[in-house]
Amino acid sequence: MHNHIAFVRKNYQFHLAHKLCDMADTIFLEDIDFRLMAKGFLGKHTVDASFGQFRQILKYVGKRRNVFVAEVDHRGSSQTCPNCRIEVRKELEDRIHSCPECLYEVDRDVASAQELCNRGIEMLSTQGLWGKEIGCQVKGLRAEFTSAL
Numbered sequence: 001m002h003n004h005i006a007f008v009r010k011n012y013q014f015h016l017a018h019k020l021c022d023m024a025d026t027i028f029l030e031d032i033d034f035r036l037m038a039k040g041f042l043g044k045h046t047v048d049a050s051f052g053q054f055r056q057i058l059k060y061v062g063k064r065r066n067v068f069v070a071e072v073d074h075r076g077s078s079q080t081c082p083n084c085r086i087e088v089r090k091e092l093e094d095r096i097h098s099c100p101e102c103l104y105e106v107d108r109d110v111a112s113a114q115e116l117c118n119r120g121i122e123m124l125s126t127q128g129l130w131g132k133e134i135g136c137q138v139k140g141l142r143a144e145f146t147s148a149l
Contacts, residue, residue, distance in 0.1 A: 009050055010050075010053070010057070013050070013053065013054045013057045013058075014057055014061065016054070017054070017057050017058045017060075017061040017062070018061055018065075020058065021058075021061055021062055021065045021067040024067065025067060025068065026067070026068045026069075026070075026120070026124070027058065027062060027067060027068070027069045027070075028069075028070055028071075028072045028116050028117060028119070028120035029055060029058070029069065029070070029071050029072065030071070030072065030074035030077070030116060031071040031072060031073060031074055032051075032074055034051050034052045055071075068124075070120060070123065070124075072116050072119045072120045072123065073119060074116070077112045077115045077116050077119070078090065078097075078108060078109075078111070078112040078115075080115050081097070081099040081101065081102065081104060081111070081115075082104075082111050082114035082115040082117075082118055083099060083102050083104040084099060084101050084102040084104070085118070086099070086101050088100070088101075090108065094108065095107065095108050096108060097110075097111035097112075
C-alpha cells in the first residue's frame with residue numbers, strides 16, 4: 001500500500017511539473033531547506049508531501065523540456081517591496097503588503113513571488129541560461145512581469 005501511495009504521489013508530481021512547464025519558459029523556486037521545515041509543527045505533513053522530491057522532478061522535467069528552472073535565495077523575500085525594493089517589515093499575521101515608499105499594495109504572497117521573480121531575473125542577467133543566451137525568454141518574462149505590476 002505504501003508503494004502504491006508513493007507511486008501515485010510521484011505520478012501526480014510529474015503531471016504537475018509538465019503542466020507548469022507548459023505554462024512558463026522560466027520557473028524560479030525558493031531555495032528552502034525542507035529538512036529544517038520538517039522539524040516544525042507540520043513536520044510530518046511536510047515530509048509526507050515530498051516537497052524536495054517535487055523540486056527535483058520539476059528540475060528534471062524542465063531540463064528535458066528546455067524550460068529554465070532555478071532556485072533563488074528566499075531570505076527576506078516577504079519583507080522586500082517588489083516594486084521599489086526597499087525593506088517593509090511585516091509580522092506573520094499581516095497578509096497585505098503595503099509599501100509606504102511607493103504606495104504599492106498587494107497580497108503578501110503575491111509580493112513575495114514577484115520579489116523572487118525579480119531576484120531570478122537578476123540572476124539570469126549575470127549567469128545566462130544554461131550557458132547559452134536566449135534573450136527572448138528573459139525579455140518575454142520581463143514584459144509579462146512589468147505589465148502585471
